[in-house]
Amino acid sequence: MADQVLDDLTALLPPLLRSLDGLGFIQRHLDPPRLPQVLAAVGEPDVALRAERSRLEGWPEPLGEVRDRLGVAVDAALHGFEALREATSGEDYDLRAVFRALGPISRAQEALYPLASGIPPISRYFMSPATRDDDALVAQLASDPTHPDVGVFHEGGEPGSRGAWSIYVPEYYAPDRAWPLVMALHGGSGNGRAFLWSWLREARSLGAILIAPTAVGDTWALNGPDRDTPNLAAILEMARTRWNLDPQRLLLTGMSDGGTFSYVTGLTDSPFTHLAPASASFHPMLAAMADPDRVRNLPIHITHGALDWMFPVQIAHQARDALADAGARVTYREIPDLSHTYAREVNPDVLAWMARTAP
Numbered sequence: 041m042a043d044q045v046l047d048d049l050t051a052l053l054p055p056l057l058r059s060l061d062g063l064g065f066i067q068r069h070l071d072p073p074r075l076p077q078v079l080a081a082v083g084e085p086d087v088a089l090r091a092e093r094s095r096l097e098g099w100p101e102p103l104g105e106v107r108d109r110l111g112v113a114v115d116a117a118l119h120g121f122e123a124l125r126e127a128t129s130g131e132d133y134d135l136r137a138v139f140r141a142l143g144p145i146s147r148a149q150e151a152l153y154p155l156a157s158g159i160p161p162i163s164r165y166f167m168s169p170a171t172r173d174d175d176a177l178v179a180q181l182a183s184d185p186t187h188p189d190v191g192v193f194h195e196g197g198e199p200g201s202r203g204a205w206s207i208y209v210p211e212y213y214a215p216d217r218a219w220p221l222v223m224a225l226h227g228g229s230g231n232g233r234a235f236l237w238s239w240l241r242e243a244r245s246l247g248a249i250l251i252a253p254t255a256v257g258d259t260w261a262l263n264g265p266d267r268d269t270p271n272l273a274a275i276l277e278m279a280r281t282r283w284n285l286d287p288q289r290l291l292l293t294g295m296s297d298g299g300t301f302s303y304v305t306g307l308t309d310s311p312f313t314h315l316a317p318a319s320a321s322f323h324p325m326l327a328a329m330a331d332p333d334r335v336r337n338l339p340i341h342i343t344h345g346a347l348d349w350m351f352p353v354q355i356a357h358q359a360r361d362a363l364a365d366a367g368a369r370v371t372y373r374e375i376p377d378l379s380h381t382y383a384r385e386v387n388p389d390v391l392a393w394m395a396r397t398a399p
Contacts, residue, residue, distance in 0.1 A: 045103060048095040052110065053161050055089035059117040060148055060165070062086075066124070067142045071347050071379035072135055075128065086121040089114060112151035116144035139229075146234035153192055153240075157182050157211070168245040168388055177245065185211045189282055192236070196275075200233035203267075205253040205275050208240050209283060213249070218286035220248045220394060221279065223272065223312070225298025227382075228259040235295070242387040249283055251275060260294075260301035269305045276311055288313055288398040293390065295319055295382045296350070303359070307335060314394045316341040319380055321351045322359035327366045336367035339397040343386050345378025369397060 062082040069078045093114055099107040123141030127134055149166075156163040163181055164172045171177055185191070190211045196204035213219065222243060226235035232252035243250035253275055256267040272292075279285060292312035294302045299320025306315040307330035315338065327335065340363055344356035353374060360372045371393055375383055 045099060048092075048099075049159070052089075052092045052095050052114070053159075055085060055092060056110070056114055056117060057161065057165050058085040059089045059121065060113075060145060063117065063120050063142060063145045067145060068381055068383065068385075069377065069379075070138065070142075070381050071377075072349065075133070075138070079124065079128065084121070086118050090118055093118070106155060109151045109155055113148040116148035116151070120144040120148075143234070146237045149237045149240075150192075150233075166241055166244055168241045170388065171245040180212050181244070183212070185213075187213050187215065189213075192240075194233065195278070200231035200254055202254055203256045203271055204232065205251055206232045206236045207252075207279075208236060208243055208250040210244055210247055210249070212247075213283065215284045218284050218289075220289035220291065220391065221251065221276075221285050222248050222291045222293060222391075223251045223253065223276070225260060225292070225294030225301055226252065226254065227294075227296035227298055230295075230298075235298075238295070238382050238384050239387060241384070242391060246388060246391050248391060249279065249285065251279060255297075255301075259297045260304075262297065262300060262304060266305070268301065269308075272305065273311065286398075289394050290314065291316060291390070291394050293318065296380065297321075307331070307338075309334060313399075314339045314341070314397065316343070316390050316394075317359075318343040318382060318386070319345060319348055319351060319378075320356075320359070322355050322362075324358055324362045327359075327362040330366065332366065335363065338368045339371070339394070340368050341371045341373070341390055341393050343373045343375065343383060343390075345380065345383070346374055346376045347379040350380040 062085045065082055066078055096107050096111050120141055127137035127141050152162055153166060156166050160178055163178055190209045190213050192208050194206045199206060222239055224235055224239045226232055232254040236252035239250050253272060256271055261268040290312045291314045292302045292306050293316035295318050299317030302315050302317045303322060303326050306312055307326060309331060342356055342360055344353050346353050360370050364370045
């Protein structure tokens with residue numbers, strides 16, 4: 041039976057991981073005018089996956105958890121492609137339905153991740169591309185953790201619920217050195233449970249503690265009473281008490297509304313040492329109203345897409361110029377083929393930038 045299970049995994053994992061990579065490619069390159077070309081470039085990796093789905097039937101019960109997690113991931117990937125085709129079947133496709141169709145990516149990743157330590161292809165899937173050939177790192181990630189509070193877990197209520205937060209701590213965490221922190225804020229319609237996966241590969245491969253909170257309200261407190269800033273401060277304080285955080289490498293980053301809120305709260309009297317808004321809106325008044333002492337020499341890394349249809353790239357130019365004029369240490373990266381999506385390929389550069397610009 042063990043040989044059959046190994047054969048099943050050998051047949052199932054390649055189309056599963058190709059399908060998830062395909063959905064990730066669509067997510068990264070999603071731009072309304074170019075969507076048909078993006079879908080064509082990915083093709084139909086789910087066809088081969090569907091053909092292998094039945095291999096999970098009949099697995100012995102001692103492997104029931106592995107079987108069930110693989111089944112959740114396979115079904116999520118298949119559903120994502122089905123929903124994408126349905127959303128784009130007419131002449132005028134529903135962009136909101138396209139975004140919803142990409143939601144299963146995070147569900148599949150959440151189901152698969154607990155299997156990473158025991159199945160090398162899955163472990164490599166959860167590593168940044170530049171580190172996947174690092175056999176020593178693969179072995180380190182497969183070793184038994186020496187600290188109890190490592191891996192993926194959730195705090196503050198049901199995962200993804202308002203005000204809650206999701207956390208990843210590398211399995212090789214040791215408290216004898218200080219670790220950088222990434223606090224990553226989701227976009228307006230998202231939640232921390234899902235957004236965690238946009239940064240997990242880099243945190244796992246390059247050694248950072250990652251926290252992905254969910255906004256207290258429907259989105260981050262960009263108008264009205266600010267309940268999010270106190271919540272982020274409380275989460276950071278909780279993290280300080282449980283892990284050894286580097287006080288000079290505390291990154292606040294975010295996508296879209298999350299990026300905008302990283303400006304709103306990060307330009308005030310904030311505990312975060314670095315800001316990295318992505319695809320964010322910005323008003324020059326944010327720089328004008330900010331504490332001059334806070335902004336002066338503050339490292340800020342701005343990422344924006346030249347094709348952004350929600351917040352045109354000129355907004356990022358305004359942010360770059362206004363913050364630089366206010367004395368911030370601005371690094372600006374404009375990506376020619378990026379629309380209003382998250383460019384996770386920038387994450388390793390952001391971590392390297394934070395290390396270079398730490399006091």
